[in-house]
Amino acid sequence: MSKIIANYTSRRSFLKGASALGALGVLAPSIFSPRFAQAAVNGEVLSGCHWGAFRAVVKDGRWTEVKPWEQDPHPSHQLAGVMDSVYSPSRIKYPMVRRAYLEKGRGADVEDRGSNDFVRVSWDKALDLVAQELKYAKATHGPRSVFTGTYGWKSAGKIHNSRSLLRRLINRGLQMPNVTHTGDYSTGASQVIMPHVMGTLEVYEQQTVWPVVVENTEVLVVWGADPIKTNQIDWLIADHDSYTYLEEFKKTGKKVICIDPLKSKTAEFMDAEWVQVKPQTDVALMLGMAHTLFVEELYDVDFMDEYTAGFDKFLPYLTGETDQTPKSAEWASEICGVPADKIKELARLFMGNRTMLTSGWSLQRQHHGEQPHWMLVTLASMLGQIGLPGGGFGLSYHYSNGGTPTSDGPALSGMNDGGAMEGSVSIPVARVVEMLERPGEEYDFNGTRYTFPDIKIAYWAGGNPFHHHQDRNRMIKAWQKLETVIVQDYQWTATARFADIVLPAASAYERNDIEAMGSYSNKATVAMKKIVDPVFEARSEYDIFVDLADRLGNKEAYTDGRDEMDWIRHYYEQAQKQAASKNLEMPAFEKFWEDGIVVHPISQAAKEYVRYADFREDPLLEPLGTPTGKIEIYSKNIEKMGYDDCPPHPMWMEPLERLDGPDAKFPIHVNTGHPNDRLHSQLNGTILREGYAVADREPCMINPKDAEARGIKSGDVIRIFNDRGQTLAGAIVSEDIMPNVIRLYEGGWYDPVEGGKVGSLCAYGDVNTLTPDLGTSKLAQGNCGHTVIADFEKFEGELPDVKVFTAPKNG
Ligand SMILES: Nc1nc2c(c(=O)[nH]1)N[C@H]1C(S)=C(S)[C@@H](COP(=O)(O)OP(=O)(O)OC[C@H]3O[C@@H](n4cnc5c(=O)[nH]c(N)nc54)[C@H](O)[C@@H]3O)O[C@H]1N2
Numbered sequence: 001m002s003k004i005i006a007n008y009t010s011r012r013s014f015l016k017g018a019s020a021l022g023a024l025g026v027l028a029p030s031i032f033s034p035r036f037a038q039a040a041v042n043g044e045v046l047s048g049c050h051w052g053a054f055r056a057v058v059k060d061g062r063w064t065e066v067k068p069w070e071q072d073p074h075p076s077h078q079l080a081g082v083m084d085s086v087y088s089p090s091r092i093k094y095p096m097v098r099r100a101y102l103e104k105g106r107g108a109d110v111e112d113r114g115s116n117d118f119v120r121v122s123w124d125k126a127l128d129l130v131a132q133e134l135k136y137a138k139a140t141h142g143p144r145s146v147f148t149g150t151y152g153w154k155s156a157g158k159i160h161n162s163r164s165l166l167r168r169l170i171n172r173g174l175q176m177p178n179v180t181h182t183g184d185y186s187t188g189a190s191q192v193i194m195p196h197v198m199g200t201l202e203v204y205e206q207q208t209v210w211p212v213v214v215e216n217t218e219v220l221v222v223w224g225a226d227p228i229k230t231n232q233i234d235w236l237i238a239d240h241d242s243y244t245y246l247e248e249f250k251k252t253g254k255k256v257i258c259i260d261p262l263k264s265k266t267a268e269f270m271d272a273e274w275v276q277v278k279p280q281t282d283v284a285l286m287l288g289m290a291h292t293l294f295v296e297e298l299y300d301v302d303f304m305d306e307y308t309a310g311f312d313k314f315l316p317y318l319t320g321e322t323d324q325t326p327k328s329a330e331w332a333s334e335i336c337g338v339p340a341d342k343i344k345e346l347a348r349l350f351m352g353n354r355t356m357l358t359s360g361w362s363l364q365r366q367h368h369g370e371q372p373h374w375m376l377v378t379l380a381s382m383l384g385q386i387g388l389p390g391g392g393f394g395l396s397y398h399y400s401n402g403g404t405p406t407s408d409g410p411a412l413s414g415m416n417d418g419g420a421m422e423g424s425v426s427i428p429v430a431r432v433v434e435m436l437e438r439p440g441e442e443y444d445f446n447g448t449r450y451t452f453p454d455i456k457i458a459y460w461a462g463g464n465p466f467h468h469h470q471d472r473n474r475m476i477k478a479w480q481k482l483e484t485v486i487v488q489d490y491q492w493t494a495t496a497r498f499a500d501i502v503l504p505a506a507s508a509y510e511r512n513d514i515e516a517m518g519s520y521s522n523k524a525t526v527a528m529k530k531i532v533d534p535v536f537e538a539r540s541e542y543d544i545f546v547d548l549a550d551r552l553g554n555k556e557a558y559t560d561g562r563d564e565m566d567w568i569r570h571y572y573e574q575a576q577k578q579a580a581s582k583n584l585e586m587p588a589f590e591k592f593w594e595d596g597i598v599v600h601p602i603s604q605a606a607k608e609y610v611r612y613a614d615f616r617e618d619p620l621l622e623p624l625g626t627p628t629g630k631i632e633i634y635s636k637n638i639e640k641m642g643y644d645d646c647p648p649h650p651m652w653m654e655p656l657e658r659l660d661g662p663d664a665k666f667p668i669h670v671n672t673g674h675p676n677d678r679l680h681s682q683l684n685g686t687i688l689r690e691g692y693a694v695a696d697r698e699p700c701m702i703n704p705k706d707a708e709a710r711g712i713k714s715g716d717v718i719r720i721f722n723d724r725g726q727t728l729a730g731a732i733v734s735e736d737i738m739p740n741v742i743r744l745y746e747g748g749w750y751d752p753v754e755g756g757k758v759g760s761l762c763a764y765g766d767v768n769t770l771t772p773d774l775g776t777s778k779l780a781q782g783n784c785g786h787t788v789i790a791d792f793e794k795f796e797g798e799l800p801d802v803k804v805f806t807a808p809k810n811g
Pocket residue numbers: 151152153154155160162185186187365460461462463464465467468469470488489490491493505507508541672673674679680681682746747767768771784785786
């Protein structure tokens with residue numbers, strides 16, 4: 001793949017001089033010589049972000065060009081948007097307060113949230129208001145009245161970690177018991193079920209490394225995953241090293257199979273066989289394979305005996321002894337749409353070859369999302385290859401370049417939340433709307449009953465819930481229960497538009513920070529140097545929170561006496577000490593800051609790592625962390641919970657709704673996968689959109705058969721609708737998606753034609769206007785963003801303008 005060099009100065013020239021206006025954006029003086037903390041006026045700055053490390057060219061205080069770091073083997077084309085996001089017309093320039101809120105106070109005209117009627121205020125006024133409301137909440141409503149769940153993909157960086165800094169404000173500034181979240185939207189179901197099955201999270205752990213896979217794997221199965229698309233980003237700074245291995249694997253000519261309702265980037269890149277499966281039916285498909293292995297007596301009986309527990313309880317279900325329905329390939333085919341012969345052929349192929357079953361996370365972002373990965377583990381167990389080089393299963397090859405060998409480098413720590421006070425609670429992250437709807441009521445989660453707190457203030461810094469959460473219209477209503485909503489962001493997202501108080505944060509490129517490269521590889525430590533000064537009145541995360549802590553009377557407790565550069569040096573020196581204890585030398589801080597990066601060595605052992613090799617070698621001495629020490633195909637702990645929606649062994653369960661399901665009310669499944677040209681909703685308002693928008697809307701991929709039936713061609717505007725909501729989108733007609741499935745990526749900014757009105761048409765393409773808000777089950781309470789059916793038509797009405805990419809009036 002070619003490297004990109006972006007230079008998009010002209011389009012944003014109208015914003016030239018923006019930084020000169022930002023008098024308040026100047027950083028507090030550092031104890032270091034100014035050259036450390038200040039942005040370059042001219043020159044090249046090495047920095048990093050979720051999309052990788054890069055060099056920024058700065059001219060006259062303006063960022064004019066972005067070049068990928070020379071050692072990035074596969075730079076993301078999204079870097080061009082990263083630079084552009086700094087100067088985007090959707091930047092929040094000033095502190096703003098919703099007019100009714102400013103004039104009438106907390107809780108005023110809440111149904112007017114989203115109408116974009118804001119008034120510009122000074123920073124002092126905005127921060128006074130926030131501090132006043134936090135104090136009021138503490139005095140009047142008491143503990144657990146402020147929600148700081150603030151889930152989301154804040155920028156990389158260990159210091160300006162908006163999520164930790166916000167919690168630190170409540171813990172050390174306000175000194176009140178806090179309400180935050182557990183889990184995430186990514187792996188809500190799997191990270192709860194996997195510890196019961198494998199004794200570990202599985203989804204965020206190192207995989208059998210790629211060099212071993214390239215050498216030993218004969219069949220690479222990519223099951224509901226698209227690593228070529230999703231490994232562009234990392235929660236830290238992306239290394240992109242998995243691309244090199246994928247290329248090497250491809251060169252070997254060995255078999256790659258993508259099981260997906262659409263032809264993914266990976267299928268294309270790897271010349272893979274594409275097996276079309278109806279969405280949400282993978283458990284049935286896996287059961288059909290397991291049944292084939294069983295009846296053909298192919299499965300690994302010894303492995304099941306030695307390394308797994310409870311197969312005997314699962315078998316009567318598989319054979320149909322318990323419910324008179326054998327889970328045969330024929331039975332599975334009826335549900336999943338894959339021909340029975342193909343199911344059998346795949347089962348035999350996997351059994352007869354060293355097979356790595358890799359899976360992404362879309363499968364578990366579905367109703368009963370606990371089941372697919374549990375069943376995948378069961379299938380992998382029957383294949384008997386777990387713990388062998390290149391065999392078994394892996395749930396993170398598609399994420400943050402999982403499977404890239406881990407260096408010997410030190411772990412870099414970062415800003416913590418300062419310690420939550422006793423009485424603090426958390427909710428499963430995707431239950432946020434239910435929490436607002438049912439204060440004081442009980443809910444189930446992983447074997448325990450909890451009570452929802454009564455929230456009066458929500459403060460979001462580093463996430464965009466008005467994109468990430470499901471069922472937008474239900475959410476808009478629930479949001480009206482809040483007295484005060486504070487949003488800190490650098491973009492005018494829908495979340496900011498639905499806030500009462502909006503604080504303009506500096507982007508990650510307008511402040512100094514430090515971060516590790518590679519969540520799995522820990523390849524390097526990177527100085528995230530400030531590239532330019534904050535534009536307009538934006539201020540760094542840390543500065544905003546320190547000023548708030550000051551207003552709450554607890555500045556010292558908040559800062560521990562450190563400023564931005566002190567913290568950076570502090571965490572670097574901690575890493576340096578850790579490295580020294582491993583006989584690894586890291587340069588002095590000054591040298592590191594000057595060079596911008598320290599790359600860590602990788603041992604030979606790391607390049608040969610095989611997940612579960614130890615367990616396979618000696619299951620008694622190296623047991624799993626499950627109650628039986630084995631792979632639990634049947635979980636007694638889950639049996640004890642007695643949940644009707646999460647049985648004690650993997651099962652095919654009907655989701656709330658699915659394509660061709662019983663009583664399916666709509667004929668089309670909506671695939672809400674992650675965007676190839678964005679990170680969720682980030683970079684929405686940038687130059688990248690010119691490359692993918694259709695009729696100025698979010699693109700929606702449609703099979704020719706479905707398009708023809710509705711008289712739609714590429715470039716048309718369509719309206720997608722169901723009982724929960726409606727949105728416009730731009731049509732792309734393509735054979736790369738199976739019939740009766742359309743794809744509208746998550747992350748298109750919500751742009752209601754009638755701002756704030758429940759049920760409004762979204763002019764741009766927010767897919768979460770259509771999705772249901774329900775927990776995967778009582779066990780994990782994960783989100784079900786991929787459980788959605790709908791219908792669509794050619795939009796013939798008067799076309800509303802897309803307005804969400806420019807700031808609201810006065811802003
Ligand atoms: N239907 C459906 N819905 C989904 C999904 C799906 O597959 N289908 N996927 C889900 C998943 S896995 C996830 S992870 C979520 C993602 O949901 P989010 O993480 O909320 O999505 P982002 O668009 O990354 O939002 C991050 C926001 O933080 C802002 N930001 C970035 N850096 C900073 C910073 O340093 N400080 C501050 N104050 N703000 C900052 C950005 O401008 C942006 O508005 O979406 C979920 N929603």
